Amino acid sequence: MTAETLTIALSKGRIFDETLPLLAAAGIEPVENPEESRKLIIGTNLPNVRLVIVRASDVPTYVQYGAADFGIAGKDVLIEHGGDGLYQPLDLQIAKCRMMVAVRKGFDYAAASQPGNRLRVATKYPDIAAEHFAGKGVHVDIIKLYGSMELAPLVGLSDAIVDLVSTGGTLKANNLEAVEHIVDISSRLVVNKAALKVKHALIQPIINAFAEAAGQS
Numbered sequence: 001m002t003a004e005t006l007t008i009a010l011s012k013g014r015i016f017d018e019t020l021p022l023l024a025a026a027g028i029e030p031v032e033n034p035e036e037s038r039k040l041i042i043g044t045n046l047p048n049v050r051l052v053i054v055r056a057s058d059v060p061t062y063v064q065y066g067a068a069d070f071g072i073a074g075k076d077v078l079i080e081h082g083g084d085g086l087y088q089p090l091d092l093q094i095a096k097c098r099m100m101v102a103v104r105k106g107f108d109y110a111a112a113s114q115p116g117n118r119l120r121v122a123t124k125y126p127d128i129a130a131e132h133f134a135g136k137g138v139h140v141d142i143i144k145l146y147g148s149m150e151l152a153p154l155v156g157l158s159d160a161i162v163d164l165v166s167t168g169g170t171l172k173a174n175n176l177e178a179v180e181h182i183v184d185i186s187s188r189l190v191v192n193k194a195a196l197k198v199k200h201a202l203i204q205p206i207i208n209a210f211a212e213a214a215g216q217s
Ligand code: PRT
Pocket: 011, 012, 013, 014, 015, 055, 056, 057, 073, 074, 075, 076, 077, 095, 096, 097, 146, 147, 163, 164, 165, 166, 167, 168, 169, 170, 171, 185, 186, 187
């Protein structure tokens, strides 16, 4: 971690797309598109600023250990990660969605989720799911998955799923319906605490530009 260079951790896809205008507002333009390039380190128009392209759920880890100075991660990822060693100055209001409980259409969720009952829940978010059902007094067997949660209730792996919903199109296409809203999700700026001190002169103007572009200053 040298004081004069900056490394920013981003994931491909919706976060990268929605971060581009924020980077532009801070005068930062990637020289390559990570969707097309296989490179994991991408330069920018600024010689001292580079991007590292990582899995969405790995962004907090890179920032926590200082391998990236800051990054952008969904609140879903941050809740599961725990946020250790991370300063979270801004809700960027990008990549918005909702964490929901969903079941097969026609499944009697109201009956199945009575306090004292036992429910099988498939999810990529075991901590969020466990806390939600503990709050309702429902016993759950959590089945950890890494993707395509929507399949689990269709093939009898689980009664319910806890997953992110944005348009609702994926649930609909798979004959599922959302039955409970857990929490609204958007993406946050996460900054390494040591980097914020050592590289304050480099990082603070970017935080300010992001805040302004996100309508929060
Ligand atoms: O895809 P990969 O396994 O590499 O990682 P990831 O799914 O964690 O990354 P990515 O890029 O898909 O998502 C990054 C972040 O975007 C997440 O951490 C969320 O904070 C946010 N986000 C916003 C979403 C969605 N909207 C979203 N709709 N992440 C995932 N989805 C998925 C959802 O899981 C479901 O499968 O999209 C599907 C539902 O979308 P609709 O529009 O059909 O409702």
